[in-house]
Amino acid sequence: MISSIETKAFELVCYMVTSACNLLNENRLYGPFRLLDTASRLITILEEEGVKSKRLGEIRERIVAGQFSVMEDEKVFTDFLQDLVLALIPLMEDGTV
Amino acid sequence: MDLLKAIVERRSVRSFRADFVPEDMLRRLVEAGIWAPSGGNAQTWRFIIITDGGSIRRLKMLSPGLLGNPPAVIVICQDVAKAERKGAKLGKEVLSLMDSAMAAQNIMLAAYAEGLGTCIVRSFHPGGVQKLLRLPEYIEPQILISVGVPVSMPKPPKRNFDIVSFQEYRSND
Numbered sequence: 001m002i003s004s005i006e007t008k009a010f011e012l013v014c015y016m017v018t019s020a021c022n023l024l025n026e027n028r029l030y031g032p033f034r035l036l037d038t039a040s041r042l043i044t045i046l047e048e049e050g051v052k053s054k055r056l057g058e059i060r061e062r063i064v065a066g067q068f069s070v071m072e073d074e075k076v077f078t079d080f081l082q083d084l085v086l087a088l089i090p091l092m093e094d095g096t097v
Numbered sequence: 098m099d100l101l102k103a104i105v106e107r108r109s110v111r112s113f114r115a116d117f118v119p120e121d122m123l124r125r126l127v128e129a130g131i132w133a134p135s136g137g138n139a140q141t142w143r144f145i146i147i148t149d150g151g152s153i154r155r156l157k158m159l160s161p162g163l164l165g166n167p168p169a170v171i172v173i174c175q176d177v178a179k180a181e182r183k184g185a186k187l188g189k190e191v192l193s194l195m196d197s198a199m200a201a202q203n204i205m206l207a208a209y210a211e212g213l214g215t216c217i218v219r220s221f222h223p224g225g226v227q228k229l230l231r232l233p234e235y236i237e238p239q240i241l242i243s244v245g246v247p248v249s250m251p252k253p254p255k256r257n258f259d260i261v262s263f264q265e266y267r268s269n270d
Binding site for chain 1: 099108111157158159160161164220221222246251254257
């Protein structure tokens with residue numbers, strides 16, 4: 001019997017593999033966008049499977065708040081990505097890393 | 098609804114409520130698409146309306162641009178064999194895609210007038226979607242449109258209106 005997490009993982013893998021193929025011929029900013037979306041989806045899957053993490057939830061919130069700036073303004077999007085990376089650092093100090 | 102109001106207020110919606118969209122409403126949207134112009138009046142488009150949850154999930158796996166969980170997806174296809182017979186190379190390679198795009202815009206405006214949100218999607222694997230939907234080789238999927246009740250309407254991206262010339266091209270760079 002296929003587990004729920006296997007199904008969700010399969011769907012995510014399909015999304016990633018198809019993105020890899022399509023991105024050869026798409027807007028170069030879509031690459032980073034798809035990676036963010038993958039991160040967001042992965043966090044949601046983990047949450048649904050019982051992995052409760054404040055820091056992962058915060059990362060997802062930040063992604064959701066800024067990811068669609070890719071459609072509006074390249075500088076806004078790239079600044080958002082830079083800020084997102086910097087926001088990870090205090091989360092690394094959250095006990096386990 | 099005033100047409101210009103719909104044109105200006107329509108947004109690309111990527112987050113939908115779970116509310117289902119009635120079949121007769123979806124048919125009206127596609128009918129609006131069918132009233133779009135087509136090169137040489139070819140009308141070689143074909144429309145597939147998908148509302149089955151499992152089918153939409155499978156479609157999403159091959160369509161990275163299909164975001165959120167829409168209750169319905171409209172697949173705009175073209176009979177490219179017929180497009181070539183009617184319009185030769187131009188018909189097959191250029192006009193058919195233009196026709197699909199014009200139909201898509203009609204659908205999205207009609208959807209807005211019904212209080213629905215839509216998003217036009219070209220980030221999908223055409224060969225994969227063709228196989229998934231069991232389409233004949235000559236029926237090519239060209240555009241997906243997600244349809245549903247929006248969670249909210251996004252803010253509009255900026256528009257540059259300083260790109261209009263009269264009589265002859267003038268650069269504003």
